Every structure is written in C-alpha cells, then in structure tokens.
Amino acid sequence: MSPDQFVRNIKAEIESLVSLYAQGAEGQTAIGTKLDSLNLSPELQAEVVSLIEQAIKESTYNLIGGLEGSASLAGTQEKYKITDERGNELSGELDVLFYEQVMK
Numbered sequence: 001m002s003p004d005q006f007v008r009n010i011k012a013e014i015e016s017l018v019s020l021y022a023q024g025a026e027g028q029t030a031i032g033t034k035l036d037s038l039n040l041s042p043e044l045q046a047e048v049v050s051l052i053e054q055a056i057k058e059s060t061y062n063l064i065g066g067l068e069g070s071a072s073l074a075g076t077q078e079k080y081k082i083t084d085e086r087g088n089e090l091s092g093e094l095d096v097l098f099y100e101q102v103m104k
Contacts, residue, residue, distance in 0.1 A: 001084045001088060001090065002088075002090075003090045003091075003092070003093050003094055003097055004097055006082075006084075006090050006094065007094060007097040007098050007101050007102070008101065010060065010064075010098065010102075011098075011101055011102050014053070014056050014057060014060065014102070017029075017056065018049060018052065018053045018056070020032060021035065021049050021052055022045075022046070022049045024036035024045075031052065035048060035049070057102055057103060060098070060102075061095070061098055061099065061102070061103055064094050064095050064098050065095045067080045067082060067091065067094070068080075068091055068092070068093075068094055068095045070095050071095075079091070082094070
C-alpha cells in the first residue's frame, strides 16, 4: 500500500463513520443512537454531526502528526515507522497527505 492509499482509506473510514452518525439510531452506532435521544431539530443535529466530523478529523490529524514526529503525543515527540505487512514504509509524509486530502 502506498502512503496516499493509506490516507485515502482513513478518509473513507471517517466519511463512513460520519454517515452512520448522521443516520441516528438507524446507523447502529452509539453516537447516532445518543443523537436521536437528544431530540434535536434536523438542522441542529446536522450541526452536531458536523462538529463530530471536525473533531474526528482534527484528532486523526494530530495522531498522524504525532506518529510522523511533526507533533508531540502527550508531550513526547518522536518519529515512528509505519509499515504495511509487506514491509513497505508508509510514514514520512502521512501528515502532509492527510492535511491535503482531508483538512483542506
């Protein structure tokens, strides 16, 4: 797998989760069920889902930056090597790719 494909997979997973949350209890997630129980207007529920999506993106970006060594994880800043099962190195540009594909 290439670093680009890895980031595309993360992006697809985020989009899938957000879609499930937006379905409320029908999405069969704890967050979706909780959202339905709040009895929010459709507009407010959409805003909450948007905030959840932003939180997921920001936390994922921070985690990837921490793994890449471009940010700290709980005050510790190190570079980690991420490889796929075939030994292909994925790390080195994941934070940049994630920012370009997801955060913009």
